[in-house]
Amino acid sequence: MTLKFAQNKTNATPIHVVESDGLSNFVEGLSGSARNWVASQEFRAGLGHFVIVPNADGGIDSVIAGYGNETVRKRGRFHLATVAAVLPEGKYKLETFPASFDLETELLGWLLSGYSFDRYKTRPAHKASIVAPANCDAAKLEAIAAGEALTRDLINTPTSDMGPPQLQEAFETLAAQHGAETVVRVGQDLLDQNFPMIHTVGRASAQEPRLLEMRWGSKGPKLTLVGKGVCFDTGGLNIKPGASMGLMKKDMGGSAAVLGLAHMIMSLGLPIQLRVLVPAVENAIDGSAFRPQDVLTSRKGLTVEINNTDAEGRLVLADALALADEEETDLIVSMATLTGAARVAVGPDLAPYYVDAQSDASALEEAATTVADPVWRMPFHDPYEAMIEPSIADLDNAPKGGFAGSITAALFLRRFVTENARYMHFDIYGWQPKSAPARPVGGVGQGTRALLEALPKLLDL
Known part of the structure; x- marks a missing residue:
């Protein structure tokens, strides 16, 4: 190919x-x-x-x-x-x-x-x-196509060949291709270096949890991409029924999307300082699995009451976002196959996103229209903050009632990005359920081409 x-x-x-x-x-x-x-x-x-x-x-x-x-x-x-x-x-x-x-x-x-x-x-x-016609940017289009193919390949590969170790291998291969530096924290390293929620979510798996970090570029504005790398999600002790577990190889679609975008950025040599963070875990079940009603302490120090072990993606992202927020950064973007509520709201084709600044939303939506990568803005609705605040901890990972599931998940994540950067979050599906032109059934990138096109405005390039 x-x-x-x-x-x-x-x-x-x-x-x-x-x-x-x-x-x-x-x-x-x-x-x-x-x-x-x-x-x-x-x-x-x-x-x-x-x-x-x-x-x-x-x-x-x-x-x-x-x-x-x-x-x-x-x-x-x-x-x-x-x-x-x-x-x-x-x-x-x-x-x-x-x-x-x-x-x-x-x-x-x-x-x-x-x-x-x-x-x-x-x-x-x-x-x-x-x-390629003379009036098109052939190099850019080839870089985008290669990045999209990387995203699709990662999502399409079943967990038997794309668990946390294999995702790490793909991560390091991409970094080596572009001369980027990497740091990998595995197993006990996560506890020693204060990433407790990543470790907790992944500790029941035979494949140790890990946090993957990549840095590339030494000049220009700073962009941090954080991708959910749950390589398979059984739901944990709140185990999913078989029908809901069938596509869970794609639950690392957020990490696949940010790696595809990172490839585009590095291939094109954009004048930015890029940082990529991927918490890579499998949400499995054994005697060490975390439980409903557990209270976890995050890297940021916020406590989280677990009311559903199947709402694990926001837990691993929270520790990674806290790390991203510890240094001055111009923009942090998280991408995750996070909630079924987002699919109910906008279906599989639109990429829902959250951002506070109207100027950032305008830049993204203009870019999305230009490159035919459809996105849809969802609200960081502050009055719903109370929904994620339980009685015995700072935060609730799965508020009861079922209302506004994608919004409350986004509000949960925003609590971990409070110091040094603007924040944008994508709650993507990452899967093409029906064959369409240039998009066969299977893994697919969403929002990445729009983000790439919007970067000059988002980062004043």
């Missing part, structure tokens, strides 16, 4: 992208035989449809790809990827396209249409490659 552009345009087959209401004018400019051929195919330039125009020798003269109309396009994204996935083997180039054509998003979709998870099963290779 390679998600790169073709190196040169020699002998590349031209592709003409045509909107449905512009088809008649386009066809008028074709030769008589080409017009007759298009008419015989009953081509209407519908979104994702295409027609191959033959040459006199029986080869391919050109491809006409339908772009539908604006109303239909709003119902999806990466529309050219539908065509890219089924074109005959060969090299192609964009020859003409309408003003409405979202060039870089569609080119990224073409690259991502070549993604497949083939670790355990051989899959047909992507046959069609495309030449």
Whole structure:
């Protein structure tokens, strides 16, 4: 699998992208035989449809790809990827396209249409490659595609091959690729260095819990990414039913997302000081598993009453966020597959996020629209703070009642980022439940491309 552009345009087959209401004018400019051929195919330039125009020798003269109309396009994204996935083997180039054509998003979709998870099963290779037009940032698109592929691969890999040790290996491999420095705290180190909640959540597993830290860059504003790395979540003693446990290999999707984003940032050489923190654990069950009604003391010193051992992600993130907050940082971003409540609120396609500053929200949402990476702002609703305050501890990890589950989780996390930075939190799903253009069923990045695009405004680059 390679998600790169073709190196040169020699002998590349031209592709003409045509909107449905512009088809008649386009066809008028074709030769008589080409017009007759298009008419015989009953081509209407519908979104994702295409027609191959033959040459006199029986080869391919050109491809006409339908772009539908604006109303239909709003119902999806990466529309050219539908065509890219089924074109005959060969090299192609964009020859003409309408003003409405979202060039870089569609080119990224073409690259991502070549993604497949083939670790355990051989899959047909992507046959069609495309030449990068002169007016696109090819290096950026390739870096984004590679980062997204990393995220998908990490999520798609089952826990038998992606437990805390293997996540550490992937973390260190990425760091070595970009010359970043790492620090890893494992098992007893977590207790010795005051990360008690990370240790507590992961101590029942045969695979020791750990906190992974990466630093890259020596100049510019400081960005810290914190990703939830729960490699499998049984629910602990509040064990999940089988149906709810079925996709828990993806519960480390937050860590996969921040590692994909980190790859994009480092590949592009952005002028920032990047720090990545991943608490990597498995929420398992044995005699040492933490229990409902336990009270834990966090790194920050806040006490937490455990009212559901299945609300473990916020516990490991809390210790990591407390560490992030101990030094001056311009922006801290956490990403986690944290709550089912977020899925109920916005479904699997939107990435819900929380931030206090309106300027940060505006920068992110403008970027999300630009790169077709949809996000949706949720509120840090201060009146709900009382919901996370139990009677016998500072915080409750699972407030009773079931209301506002994603909001109360975000408020819980914000309690650990109070000193030195702006804070943004993403409660992502990290999974594509139904195949879509450039997004097969399986792991998927969410919010990362929007964040990458927004960084110049968020960090005054």
